[in-house]
Amino acid sequence: LSGANALGTADPDGDGMNNDAEFAFGTSPVSGASRAATLSSGAGTVKLTWLQRNSGVTYTVKSLPDLATAFNSGTTVSAAPTSPQPSGVPADYTQYEASVNTDGTRAFLRVRAVAP
Numbered sequence: 001l002s003g004a005n006a007l008g009t010a011d012p013d014g015d016g017m018n019n020d021a022e023f024a025f026g027t028s029p030v031s032g033a034s035r036a037a038t039l040s041s042g043a044g045t046v047k048l049t050w051l052q053r054n055s056g057v058t059y060t061v062k063s064l065p066d067l068a069t070a071f072n073s074g075t076t077v078s079a080a081p082t083s084p085q086p087s088g089v090p091a092d093y094t095q096y097e098a099s100v101n102t103d104g105t106r107a108f109l110r111v112r113a114v115a116p
Contacts, residue, residue: 005029024059024113026051026093037111047099048109049082054092057115061098064108071110079111 005012008020015032017025027034037050052059062074079098089095100107 020115021113024053024057024115026053026090039109041102044102044104045099046102046107046109047097048111049095049097050111051089051093052079052096052113054094057113059096059111059113061109061111063100064110065106067108071112074110077109 004010006019008023009018011018011029013028013030013032015034017027017036019029021027021036022029022034025036027036037048040047040049048061059079061077061079062071063077064071064074077098077100079096082095082097085095098109098111100109
């Protein structure tokens, strides 16, 4: 990437994630097909999976009752490295996951990455 497309705030592929977010989640800044996180659900559980840089970025996961609730008002959820790690995880990244029990109620998970 060069010029304005190389700025951290730029979104050259138009997928809604700027270059800083693409870096934090190990996705491609030139492919709109890459996804920062994957959501799955099972019996009474919602699980979020994402790539996390091994250093230089702070990640926070929150459980939210709906999409209108502000991130900081959510409940912090513990995340852990996926075990075993899947093949193909890029160097300098680890795949993480976080789960929340739904117990018949709605629940949303969101991960936020902040680089200093």
